[in-house]
Amino acid sequence: MTGPALRYRDALTVSAALFLAPASIAGQADAADCALERHGEGRVAAVVDARGFRLEDGREIRLAGIERPGTDTANGRAALSAIITGRDVTLHGENDTPDRYGRQSAIVFVAGSEQPVQSELLRRGEALVSSDIADKNCAAALSAAEGVARNAKLGIWAETTAIKNAESPGDILAAIGHFMVVEGRVLSVRQAGAITYLNFGRNWTRDFAATISRRIIPAFESAGLGPKSLENRLIRVRGVVSSRGGPRIEVLRVGQIEVLGGK
Missing domain, CATH: 2.40.50.140 (Nucleic acid-binding proteins)
Known part of the structure; x- marks a missing residue:
C-alpha cells in the first residue's frame, strides 16, 4: 500500500490512538460543553454511513452537529467505524425524538472517552460542523474542533476544493x-x-x-x-x-x- 491510501491508513491509526488516550484539556472542554441530557446507551452493531450507525437493539443513530461533504463517504465511514464499531456508547442531546426515518439524532460518547465522537471526526478532518446544534457552548466546541483540522489541513481540508x-x-x-x-x-x-x-x-x-x-x-x-x-x-x-x-x-x-x- 502506497501513496494516499497509506497516508490515510496511518492517519486513522494515529487518530484512533489519540482518541483512546487520556483526554487533553481541549477534550475535557468538549465533554463539559457537549454533555447534554442523556438519552440512552447501547453497543454499536454496525456503521451505516459516514455519520450514522445501528445499535444492537436495532436503533439507528445519527451523529448530530456534523455533516460529511460531497458524495465520497467511504473515508468518512471508515473513520467512524474505527472509532465506534463494537463499542458501548452513550447518547446525549436536547431530546430523543426520532426523525421521519426513525433515526435518533445525538451527541455520542464512546464509553471511557472524555470527548464526543463528533469532535474526534472534526479534528481528523473527516466531517464539517453542520450548525444544527442549538446549545451554543456545544456548537462552539464543535466549531473549534473543526478549526484544528482546517488549520492543520487534515483530512478533507488537505484538498484545495474543501471550501x-x-x-x-x-x-x-x-x-x-x-x-x-x-x-x-x-x-x-x-x-x-x-x-x-x-x-x-x-x-x-x-x-x-x-x-x-x-x-x-x-x-x-x-x-x-x-x-x-x-x-x-x-x-x-x-x-x-x-x-x-x-x-x-x-x-x-x-x-x-x-x-x-x-x-
Whole structure:
C-alpha cells in the first residue's frame, strides 16, 4: 500500500490512538460543553454511513452537529467505524425524538472517552460542523474542533476544493443536494418578498447567493449579523446546495454564517 491510501491508513491509526488516550484539556472542554441530557446507551452493531450507525437493539443513530461533504463517504465511514464499531456508547442531546426515518439524532460518547465522537471526526478532518446544534457552548466546541483540522489541513481540508469559491458558481452547482462550505465577499444584499438574498455576484440568476427568511432575521440582528451589515464583507456560508437559477444555500441558523474579515 502506497501513496494516499497509506497516508490515510496511518492517519486513522494515529487518530484512533489519540482518541483512546487520556483526554487533553481541549477534550475535557468538549465533554463539559457537549454533555447534554442523556438519552440512552447501547453497543454499536454496525456503521451505516459516514455519520450514522445501528445499535444492537436495532436503533439507528445519527451523529448530530456534523455533516460529511460531497458524495465520497467511504473515508468518512471508515473513520467512524474505527472509532465506534463494537463499542458501548452513550447518547446525549436536547431530546430523543426520532426523525421521519426513525433515526435518533445525538451527541455520542464512546464509553471511557472524555470527548464526543463528533469532535474526534472534526479534528481528523473527516466531517464539517453542520450548525444544527442549538446549545451554543456545544456548537462552539464543535466549531473549534473543526478549526484544528482546517488549520492543520487534515483530512478533507488537505484538498484545495474543501471550501468552494463563491465566484465559481459552476463548482458549487456540481454539489447540488450536498452539504458544502462556500467562501466569498457579499456584493449586495437585496430583499424580495419574505426572502433576503446575500448576493456574491452581479448576475442574480446565475451567481451564488445565500438566502435568509424574514422570520429568522431577528436572530441574526441579535447576534450582530444583520443582513445589511454583511454587505461587502468576506464570509463563510455552510449548508445544503440547491439550484434556483444559480446555486443557493438556505440559511436557517445564525451558525451557518461566519464573518472572516472586515470591509
